[in-house]
Amino acid sequence: MNIEDLTLDDLQEDRPDLIKLLVEGDEQAKQAAELKAENKKLREQLDAIEAKQAADIRRGQRIKMIVEAGLPDPDKLDEQQKKIVTDLFVETVLAADSDEVAKKHIEERANLLKESKSASSGNPTSRSQHDLTEGHKTRTTDEFVAALK
Numbered sequence: 603m604n605i606e607d608l609t610l611d612d613l614q615e616d617r618p619d620l621i622k623l624l625v626e627g628d629e630q631a632k633q634a635a636e637l638k639a640e641n642k643k644l645r646e647q648l649d650a651i652e653a654k655q656a657a658d659i660r661r662g663q664r665i666k667m668i669v670e671a672g673l674p675d676p677d678k679l680d681e682q683q684k685k686i687v688t689d690l691f692v693e694t695v696l697a698a699d700s701d702e703v704a705k706k707h708i709e710e711r712a713n714l715l716k717e718s719k720s721a722s723s724g725n726p727t728s729r730s731q732h733d734l735t736e737g738h739k740t741r742t743t744d745e746f747v748a749a750l751k
Contacts, residue, residue: 664695664704671712686715 614621669675674683676692691711698704741749 661696663701664698667701667705668692668695668708671708673708673712673715687711 665676668687674687676687679687691707695704695707698707
């Protein structure tokens with residue numbers, strides 16, 4: 603008998619062991635494909651978890667940098683502090699490509715805060731009245747009244 607003349611019925615009758623191996627091999631290939639797909643899905647989930655953990659660690663480090671610079675803790679802000687450490691500022695610090703860039707943003711904000719505190723020292727300030735009169739003649743009351751008419 604030539605191989606070209608061989609039929610499935612002949613194989614089942616003469617070599618059932620070969621048919622069994624072929625069927626089992628096909629099932630194993632299906633199982634292997636399913637396992638590969640499941641493995642890929644689990645790998646993607648693990649990568650997402652690891653990325654979130656890395657982001658959480660980086661956030662914690664950057665928040666610590668903000669607090670160490672003397673700025674309010676972004677996680678514990680009152681209404682006044684929200685004006686100092688804005689959401690945009692925190693996002694900028696978190697999105698910085700490196701710790702050095704984040705540190706520059708933080709230092710700039712801390713310096714602005716220090717300068718504003720030293721400039722105002724908590725008390726309102728006004729301009730000198732003499733600055734407004736330089737180059738102007740001081741008027742008498744009569745001249746002032748006449749100027750209003």
